[in-house]
Amino acid sequence: MAELPPIITLGCDLGGTNVRVAVLDGGGRVHASVKRKLTDRNPAAVARELAEGAREVLESVGAPLSRVEGIGVGTAGQILGSTGMVLVGPNLGWRDVPFGDLLARELGRPVRVVNDLSAAAWGEASVGGARGERNVVLVFVGSGVGSGLILGGKLYEGAGGLAGEFGHVKVVPGGRPCGCGERGCLEAYVGGHNIARRIRELEAGGAAKAILKAAGGDPTRIGGSALEIAAEEGDPEAVALRDEMAQMLGVAVGNLVTVLNPSRLILGGGVLTGMPGLKRRTVEWVRRAGQPAHVRQLTIIDAELGDDSGIVGAGLLGLAATPGV
Amino acid sequence: MAELPPIITLGCDLGGTNVRVAVLDGGGRVHASVKRKLTDRNPAAVARELAEGAREVLESVGAPLSRVEGIGVGTAGQILGSTGMVLVGPNLGWRDVPFGDLLARELGRPVRVVNDLSAAAWGEASVGGARGERNVVLVFVGSGVGSGLILGGKLYEGAGGLAGEFGHVKVVPGGRPCGCGERGCLEAYVGGHNIARRIRELEAGGAAKAILKAAGGDPTRIGGSALEIAAEEGDPEAVALRDEMAQMLGVAVGNLVTVLNPSRLILGGGVLTGMPGLKRRTVEWVRRAGQPAHVRQLTIIDAELGDDSGIVGAGLLGLAATPGV
Numbered sequence: 001m002a003e004l005p006p007i008i009t010l011g012c013d014l015g016g017t018n019v020r021v022a023v024l025d026g027g028g029r030v031h032a033s034v035k036r037k038l039t040d041r042n043p044a045a046v047a048r049e050l051a052e053g054a055r056e057v058l059e060s061v062g063a064p065l066s067r068v069e070g071i072g073v074g075t076a077g078q079i080l081g082s083t084g085m086v087l088v089g090p091n092l093g094w095r096d097v098p099f100g101d102l103l104a105r106e107l108g109r110p111v112r113v114v115n116d117l118s119a120a121a122w123g124e125a126s127v128g129g130a131r132g133e134r135n136v137v138l139v140f141v142g143s144g145v146g147s148g149l150i151l152g153g154k155l156y157e158g159a160g161g162l163a164g165e166f167g168h169v170k171v172v173p174g175g176r177p178c179g180c181g182e183r184g185c186l187e188a189y190v191g192g193h194n195i196a197r198r199i200r201e202l203e204a205g206g207a208a209k210a211i212l213k214a215a216g217g218d219p220t221r222i223g224g225s226a227l228e229i230a231a232e233e234g235d236p237e238a239v240a241l242r243d244e245m246a247q248m249l250g251v252a253v254g255n256l257v258t259v260l261n262p263s264r265l266i267l268g269g270g271v272l273t274g275m276p277g278l279k280r281r282t283v284e285w286v287r288r289a290g291q292p293a294h295v296r297q298l299t300i301i302d303a304e305l306g307d308d309s310g311i312v313g314a315g316l317l318g319l320a321a322t323p324g325v
Numbered sequence: 326m327a328e329l330p331p332i333i334t335l336g337c338d339l340g341g342t343n344v345r346v347a348v349l350d351g352g353g354r355v356h357a358s359v360k361r362k363l364t365d366r367n368p369a370a371v372a373r374e375l376a377e378g379a380r381e382v383l384e385s386v387g388a389p390l391s392r393v394e395g396i397g398v399g400t401a402g403q404i405l406g407s408t409g410m411v412l413v414g415p416n417l418g419w420r421d422v423p424f425g426d427l428l429a430r431e432l433g434r435p436v437r438v439v440n441d442l443s444a445a446a447w448g449e450a451s452v453g454g455a456r457g458e459r460n461v462v463l464v465f466v467g468s469g470v471g472s473g474l475i476l477g478g479k480l481y482e483g484a485g486g487l488a489g490e491f492g493h494v495k496v497v498p499g500g501r502p503c504g505c506g507e508r509g510c511l512e513a514y515v516g517g518h519n520i521a522r523r524i525r526e527l528e529a530g531g532a533a534k535a536i537l538k539a540a541g542g543d544p545t546r547i548g549g550s551a552l553e554i555a556a557e558e559g560d561p562e563a564v565a566l567r568d569e570m571a572q573m574l575g576v577a578v579g580n581l582v583t584v585l586n587p588s589r590l591i592l593g594g595g596v597l598t599g600m601p602g603l604k605r606r607t608v609e610w611v612r613r614a615g616q617p618a619h620v621r622q623l624t625i626i627d628a629e630l631g632d633d634s635g636i637v638g639a640g641l642l643g644l645a646a647t648p649g650v
Contacts, residue, residue, distance in 0.1 A: 261483025
């Protein structure tokens with residue numbers, strides 16, 4: 001067994017169906033990780049499952065729990081500052097769950113809970129593609145759309161832990177309904193679920209034939225991938241829809257660049273990584289819509305840590321939260 | 326003569342035609358101020374004029390220059406961090422002017438130069454309507470449109486001093502030309518000069534009769550005030566134009582609230598203070614477009630220090646920049 005690093009921290013990614021726990025060293029390197037299915041979304045049950053995962057992964061590297069110097073959990077939703085209180089956890093159906101306390105009780109040490117994209121931004125700004133940068137904007141487009149903000153060298157969470165809700169900026173006032181209950185949100189147009197929904201609406205109206213064909217003729221397989229294939233093949237309808245998405249997303253991101261003047265913009269998430277043509281056009285719109293001076297100061301990059309950005313950031317934030325470290 | 330306060334700092338507002346210099350105490354109270362016309366926009370001449378103003382106002386309160394513990398200058402444009410370098414000063418036609426150094430040489434002490442709306446935000450967050458708040462967004466709509474951001478208790482200037490350029494977020498991609506050289510900027514629709522320009526365009530096309538009448542029939546007096554009068558009188562054209570402006574501005578500000586989650590939003594500037602109907606509708610759109618949870622955490626206020634926000638903020642920032650204070 002390899003020698004244990006001098007500092008061990010646990011990074012956790014708490015999703016709606018799985019939890020992943022990793023052992024990291026103080027430099028954010030992943031030494032081992034485990035993934036466990038969540039069979040019960042009850043907060044206490046989730047805390048127990050995550051604690052089990054922590055014990056399992058620690059055992060796999062031969063480290064006792066007493067060696068752990070930090071624990072950080074990233075999860076989608078609204079977290080109240082550094083209190084560990086999950087105000088809204090959409091994937092778990094949680095409201096006002098003191099998850100940090102629940103997990104701290106299971107593991108006998110303090111736990112930092114943080115929004116998953118804030119964690120990803122922190123991971124990338126600490127040891128990933130934006131390391132050393134003090135002003136970093138991370139935008140992820142997956143089934144949902146969100147952002148993480150590192151401003152002035154610090155994780156920016158806003159007055160009530162709600163900062164970075166980029167998926168819910170309004171791009172079409174009064175427009176399509178969004179899962180959040182509002183209308184016209186960016187996520188209602190470019191989030192993965194909503195891309196599929198929009199295409200199925202077109203298909204139900206007798207359109208989107210080329211996209212349906214790209215989905216193997218199976219309406220249930222319609223989504224971003226089929227859209228990308230049909231657009232790359234030049235289908236005018238697919239091209240128009242993808243261009244509209246790229247413009248909405250790119251202008252919104254460009255506006256963020258104009259207001260926040262970051263040095264790094266990280267673009268990621270399943271929709272963007274799965275639709276390179278959409279991503280390319282989005283980047284073009286960011287450069288066109290952002291103010292020229294701001295764009296000149298900006299480097300646009302991928303998440304260098306890939307799927308580990310969040311888990312690494314959570315672990316490093318957990319470390320920072322532990323007194324005396 | 327009143328007793329001098331224990332700490333004296335100078336706050337300066339450097340505009341395109343005037344410079345104003347005020348003597349402040351450490352609590353940001355204005356003890357005296359002078360205004361001088363700029364006859365020459367040459368940077369060295371402006372520095373001399375401002376230094377003259379400083380000596381004049383100090384003399385008026387019987388304070389020697391040696392008593393001054395800080396000097397801060399707020400001016401429109403892009404300032405490079407705390408270097409005192411004015412990268413772009415649109416009102417003065419400046420590019421890459423080391424104004425902080427020029428003025429420091431005139432007065433024999435360090436000078437902090439800062440964007441005027443950053444200064445205003447700092448003034449309001451320090452001793453104005455947002456005092457004690459750590460996350461404050463200030464949006465001013467005058468002839469230009471801009472913002473100042475206090476994030477996490479600090480003045481936020483971005484990676485290259487360009488943060489807060491809110492007037493240049495794109496609201497209509499490819500839309501009306503803006504003074505900045507780009508198209509579709511918010512300022513091209515709601516900035517004071519552009520309001521007048523849009524109405525004159527309508528008038529030249531034979532429309533905007535009620536707005537022209539509200540301007541006393543004088544096309545050169547067409548502007549926001551005439552628009553407000555005609556809209557209040559129910560002229561459908563004026564109402565539609567004002568509503569469109571309120572929506573554009575309110576949605577853009579609401580999106581800023583959704584991303585930054587501030588506890589205070591300060592709305593000010595000549596256009597908004599001169600058009601209360603526009604302001605009321607803009608606030609309605611901010612509340613409608615911002616995410617509900619963010620809006621619940623938000624208080625929308627006026628600039629409590631009025632026209633002094635910038636000069637007070639600049640003076641207090643100047644104080645903070647002086648070593649040992």
